[in-house]
Amino acid sequence: MQNPMLKIEELSASVDGKSILKGINLEIQAGEVHAVMGPNGSGKSTLASVLAGKPGYTVTGGKVTYQGKNLLELAPEIRAREGIFLGFQYPVELPGVSNLYFLKAAVNAVRKHQGLEEYDAVDFLELAKQKMELVELSTALTQRPVNVGFSGGEKKRNEIFQMALLNPKLAILDETDSGLDIDALRIVAQGVNAQRGPSVSMLLITHYQRLLEYIQPDYVHVLVGGQIVKSGDHTLALDLEEHGYAEFLSAPTQVGAA
Amino acid sequence: MISAVFEATPLAQRALSNRLELTGPLAELRRQGAVLLEAKGLPGPRDEAWRFTSLRGVTDVPFQRAKASESALRVSSTPKHELAGAVSWVFGEVPAESVIQALPPGIEFWSSRQTGPIPAWAKASLTPEKSASPFAALNACELEEVWCFRLSGSPTPLQIIYPGPVESTPSMLTPRVRVVVEAGAQACLIETTTPEGADGPSLTNSVSEIFVGPNAELEHVRISLGTPKSRQISSVNAELTRDSHYRSRLISLGGALTRTDLTVAFTEPGAHADLDGLYFASEGEQVDHHTVVQHRVGRCESLQKYKGLADGNGQAIFDGIVRVHPGATGTSAHQQNRNLLLAENAVVHSKPHLEIENDDVKCTHGATVGRLRLDEQFYLQSRGLDLATARTLLVYAFASEIIDGLTLTAARNLVRREFLKKLGNPELFAELAEA
Numbered sequence: 001m002q003n004p005m006l007k008i009e010e011l012s013a014s015v016d017g018k019s020i021l022k023g024i025n026l027e028i029q030a031g032e033v034h035a036v037m038g039p040n041g042s043g044k045s046t047l048a049s050v051l052a053g054k055p056g057y058t059v060t061g062g063k064v065t066y067q068g069k070n071l072l073e074l075a076p077e078i079r080a081r082e083g084i085f086l087g088f089q090y091p092v093e094l095p096g097v098s099n100l101y102f103l104k105a106a107v108n109a110v111r112k113h114q115g116l117e118e119y120d121a122v123d124f125l126e127l128a129k130q131k132m133e134l135v136e137l138s139t140a141l142t143q144r145p146v147n148v149g150f151s152g153g154e155k156k157r158n159e160i161f162q163m164a165l166l167n168p169k170l171a172i173l174d175e176t177d178s179g180l181d182i183d184a185l186r187i188v189a190q191g192v193n194a195q196r197g198p199s200v201s202m203l204l205i206t207h208y209q210r211l212l213e214y215i216q217p218d219y220v221h222v223l224v225g226g227q228i229v230k231s232g233d234h235t236l237a238l239d240l241e242e243h244g245y246a247e248f249l250s251a252p253t254q255v256g257a258a
Numbered sequence: 259m260i261s262a263v264f265e266a267t268p269l270a271q272r273a274l275s276n277r278l279e280l281t282g283p284l285a286e287l288r289r290q291g292a293v294l295l296e297a298k299g300l301p302g303p304r305d306e307a308w309r310f311t312s313l314r315g316v317t318d319v320p321f322q323r324a325k326a327s328e329s330a331l332r333v334s335s336t337p338k339h340e341l342a343g344a345v346s347w348v349f350g351e352v353p354a355e356s357v358i359q360a361l362p363p364g365i366e367f368w369s370s371r372q373t374g375p376i377p378a379w380a381k382a383s384l385t386p387e388k389s390a391s392p393f394a395a396l397n398a399c400e401l402e403e404v405w406c407f408r409l410s411g412s413p414t415p416l417q418i419i420y421p422g423p424v425e426s427t428p429s430m431l432t433p434r435v436r437v438v439v440e441a442g443a444q445a446c447l448i449e450t451t452t453p454e455g456a457d458g459p460s461l462t463n464s465v466s467e468i469f470v471g472p473n474a475e476l477e478h479v480r481i482s483l484g485t486p487k488s489r490q491i492s493s494v495n496a497e498l499t500r501d502s503h504y505r506s507r508l509i510s511l512g513g514a515l516t517r518t519d520l521t522v523a524f525t526e527p528g529a530h531a532d533l534d535g536l537y538f539a540s541e542g543e544q545v546d547h548h549t550v551v552q553h554r555v556g557r558c559e560s561l562q563k564y565k566g567l568a569d570g571n572g573q574a575i576f577d578g579i580v581r582v583h584p585g586a587t588g589t590s591a592h593q594q595n596r597n598l599l600l601a602e603n604a605v606v607h608s609k610p611h612l613e614i615e616n617d618d619v620k621c622t623h624g625a626t627v628g629r630l631r632l633d634e635q636f637y638l639q640s641r642g643l644d645l646a647t648a649r650t651l652l653v654y655a656f657a658s659e660i661i662d663g664l665t666l667t668a669a670r671n672l673v674r675r676e677f678l679k680k681l682g683n684p685e686l687f688a689e690l691a692e693a
Contacts, residue, residue, distance in 0.1 A: 052640050055632050079644040092637040096658020097651055106641035113642070145658075162641065 005030045005170055005201040006051075010062035011227075013050045020046045022226035023062065028170070031198040035212055036205050037237060038223035039121040039245040044205045045089065047223070048174040049190045051203075052086035053079050066170065080106075081113035083169030087176045094146035099158065100128060102146050107165050128213040135191040153184035160191035171195065172203045178213035189214030209241035224248040267433075270300045272320035273399050283370045283384055284401050288432075290386035291398025300392050302497060310575050310607040311546045315487050321430035321461045323400060338419050339450050341668035346417040348561045349433045364412025364443070370404040374554030378404040383436035383467070391519060394493045397465045405481040407437045407447075415446035415666055422453025422460045422488055430461040432681065437478075437501075441471040448479040448669055453488035453513070461489045468496040468504070472526070475503040479669050483676055484513020486542060492518045497547070498558070500526035507664055510537040511676050512546045517546040522523075524586075527557040534563050536660040536673075538680060539604070541570025549578040553586040556618075562593040565660050567653065568604035577609040580623070584615045592626075598630070598656050600649075650681045 006028040013021040016219060020043045028034050038044050050057050051064065053076035056201070064071040071079065094102065108118040119127065132142055135157040147155050156176055163171055173192070177185055192215050196202070212234060220236040221228045222245070229248050230236065274296060280289050300317045301308040340346040345365060347353065358367050368380040376384070381404040386398060407416060416437075423429035439445050447468075453460050470476050482490055490513055498504050510516045522531050531551065539545040551560045566574035580591045597606040608625040630652050638648035657677060664670040 007554045052636075054640075076636060077642055077644050077647075077648075080640050086640045088637060088640075092634045094651065094653050096662060102638075102641075102651070105647070106643055109642040109644070109647075145655075158356075160518040164480050166641065 002030070003065075003066060005026060005032075006071075006203075007065040008062070009064075011047075011050070011059070011063035011064060013046060013057050013059050015046065015057055019060070020226050021050065024223075024226070026221065026230060028201045028203065028230065030201055030217065031170075031196075033196065033202040033215065033217045034219045034221065035206065035217040035234075035237065036038045036203065036221050036223050036228075037207065037209070037240055039249065040207070042223045042225040044207075044223055045174055048086060048172050048203070048205050051085035051172055052076060052084060077109070078113075079168070083164055085163050085168035085171045087156075087163060087171065089175040089178060091147050091155045091159055093148045095148050097146055099142045099144060099146045100125070103128065103162060103165055106162070110166055128165065133163055134164055134194055135161045137161055137188050152179040153181065156180060156184065156188055157191070160188050164191060166197060169199065170201045170203070172205070174205045175207065176204070177206055177208065185211065186214060209237040212237045222248060267300045267302075267317035268320040268450045269317045270295055270396070272322070273396055277539060278400070278402070280580070283376065284404060287384060287386050287401055287404070287570070291395045292388070294390055294395035295392065296493070298392050298395065299665070300396065307548060308390070310545060310573070311515070311517060313515075315459065315557050316461060316491070317426045317651065319459060319461075320448075321428045321459075322425075324425055324429035324431050324460075332356060335361075338421060339452055339481075339672055340419070341415070341417050341448060341450075341666065341670055341672065344415040344417040344448060344666075346419060348421060349418045349435070350403070350421070350431070353423050362412050362414045364410050364445075365414065366408040366410075368406045369514040379408045379438055382438075382469070383434075385445070391493055393463055393491045394465050397432050397493070400430070400463075401434055402432065403434075405433075407435070409437065409441065409443055409445035409447070410440035411443040411534070415448060417448040417450065420449065420451045420462055420464060422462065422485070424457055425488055426458040428459040428461070430463060433462070433464040434467075435465075435519060436467040436469070437476075438469045439471055439474040439476045442473045443471065444475045446476045446477045446479075446666060448481065448666065450480075450672075451482045451490055451492075451540045453485050453490070454483065459487045461491070466492065466494045466556065468494070470496065470498050470502040470504050470529075472502060473677045475505075477505045477507070477665060479666065480509065480518070481541065481673060481676075482510040482513065482516050482518070484511065484516050484543065486514055488513045489515040490517070491515070493652065494520045496520070496522045496531075498522065498524050498526075498529040498531060501528035503529070505529045506531070506533045507660070508535040508537075508547060508664050509660070509673050510535075510547065511673075511680055512538060512540055512543045512545065514542065515544045515546070517544075517548070519548045519550075521550045521552065522560065523552040524555055524558040524560075527555050531558075531560040533560065534660050535576075535635045536565050536657055536677075537574055537576075538567040538657075538677070539569070539572030539574040540680060541572060544573045544575070546573075546575040547577070549589065551578075551580045553580070553582040553589045553591060555583075556586045557588040559590040560592070562595075563660070564595045565657060566595070566597040566608070567600060568597070568606050568659070569600040570604075571601070571603040572605070573605045575607045576625075577607070577693075578611070578623075580612045580621065582612070582614045582616060582619050587616055587618040589619040589621070591619070591621045595625040596656075597625070597627040598653065599627060600630070600653065646683070650678070650683055653681060654678065
């Protein structure tokens with residue numbers, strides 16, 4: 001059997017000496033979409049950050065294998081060039097740097113690493129135009145400085161636009177649905193669904209089931225207290241929507257108490 | 259006779275012992291300059307206005323007067339950064355009468371080297387200031403030429419270029435320029451200091467006097483480029499009359515020492531000053547901006563936005579005073595200084611202050627010093643850009659607010675290019691630079 005796209009084994013991580021992830025196990029095959037759900041503070045965003053290599057997180061145990069490689073020893077930009085994309089909950093603003101300029105530099109850095117020919121300005125613009133239609137971003141907006149003056153919804157659509165251009169093998173979307181109205185959510189989901197394919201895997205980090213009405217995952221995992229406490233198919237998300245996280249939240253602290 | 263407070267610096271001693279003759283149109287300026295220099299001397303470390311700025315390599319060096327016109331001609335092979343679309347004149351070159359005649363309508367020129375009667379509009383360029391700063395006094399004492407321009411509404415921007423001296427011994431250039439913007443006129447003035455051709459240690463000690471007439475508008479850009487051996491000390495004094503609008507953009511991109519003292523005085527109500535600055539000190543450099551905004555009369559507005567960067571062991575300094583005089587009611591004055599430290603040993607000094615002597619005013623000021631944020635670097639890295647590129651983009655983003663505020667495209671491109679060159683990766687940003 002082929003290597004899994006991503007294999008997380010007993011992953012533990014801490015921030016500022018505080019243990020957040022406490023032994024995560026998760027395997028994602030090529031083409032699969034996994035959703036990780038959980039209450040605030042359960043470690044969802046930490047998981048996304050550790051996978052993308054954000055500074056400030058200390059891996060205290062376990063290992064992560066991405067396409068057969070030890071992911072944790074790669075610099076963040078190398079992870080990106082190897083095909084990992086992180087959609088940010090709070091994208092950064094870059095005054096004075098046009099979105100298209102920035103993305104062309106990024107896409108060409110990735111292509112160069114992958115041994116592909118770099119795009120010239122004309123070809124890149126052509127490609128960008130196709131992708132902006134997908135997320136209903138105007139040319140004017142994509143020529144503006146990166147995320148400057150963008151509404152919350154525009155920033156998230158810009159993240160998906162970037163994902164579409166960078167063409168990742170593993171997309172990790174961290175709370176991409178937060179702060180979106182129903183129209184923006186539909187557009188974002190449409191952009192994400194267009195990227196799905198047999199060689200693309202996705203990890204959706206979300207608090208609510210709402211996003212999963214538009215992007216149906218193959219698997220849903222419940223993350224509580226830094227551990228995956230339950231996994232199932234997409235119907236698990238519906239259960240959570242109905243019953244909340246209460247049953248998981250009370251369980252660990254109640255063990256042996258009565 | 260040298261007074262008790264005089265700092266017996268080699269530079270001042272040289273200037274006072276080897277004086278220019280007190281004849282010709284510059285006689286009164288030279289005389290007054292020498293008197294002030296003799297009385298006050300040049301500043302030392304105990305001088306409050308020079309507390310953070312080391313004058314080592316300036317006052318302890320007996321700089322000789324450079325042969326200005328020769329220098330200008332000899333540096334013709336080095337970049338002078340003439341801006342496309344502007345009338346560009348090199349200070350020290352003696353313009354031919356035909357060149358003066360060929361100026362576009364709305365730009366008039368007078369030099370103290372010219373014979374014949376002095377035009378009325380140029381006369382003020384020969385009047386000594388009542389209280390010149392020590393370096394302005396040194397400038398007056400050492401003056402060999404004064405240039406004066408009258409701008410009365412030419413769409414063509416005027417550029418004045420100050421090249422460095424080419425002597426291999428310590429040499430000093432002493433440019434002095436007065437620019438008068440006529441009532442109701444709109445004008446654009448760019449001064450560029452480009453000491454790239456200089457062989458030895460150089461000092462460019464310049465004075466620029468700006469007069470903005472009633473209801474006139476001036477965009478005044480000063481771009482100071484430096485070298486490891488160049489020292490530039492500039493005094494810029496602007497007088498703003500009724501309902502005038504002055505936009506100052508001071509860009510200082512290095513040099514062993516680049517110090518600019520900007521004084522803006524509101525002398526009639528209704529005027530507006532919009533003062534931007536961008537300064538960047540790298541390894542071995544000191545870049546220093548002092549601003550004094552004098553609200554002498556009411557109903558005027560001043561907005562200051564200065565952004566500083568320090569890298570290596572560089573030192574970036576901002577010291578800004580806003581003085582609201584008694585009776586200057588309805589004043590609006592805002593001052594903001596933001597700094598970015600790019601290295602452990604880099605130093606930023608920021609000293610914004612307000613002195614308000616009446617009640618009916620709206621004044622704010624603030625200063626920040628920060629470093630590049632890890633989460634922002636990570637965002638760019640997560641898109642595949644390496645750390646050096648990510649940092650360059652973030653530094654550029656910090657500066658872009660000021661760079662994008664330059665309305666003249668050629669000036670904006672020059673500053674972008676030089677700024678990115680200083681960041682060490684000009685090729686990578688060729689596209690960005692010309693955007």
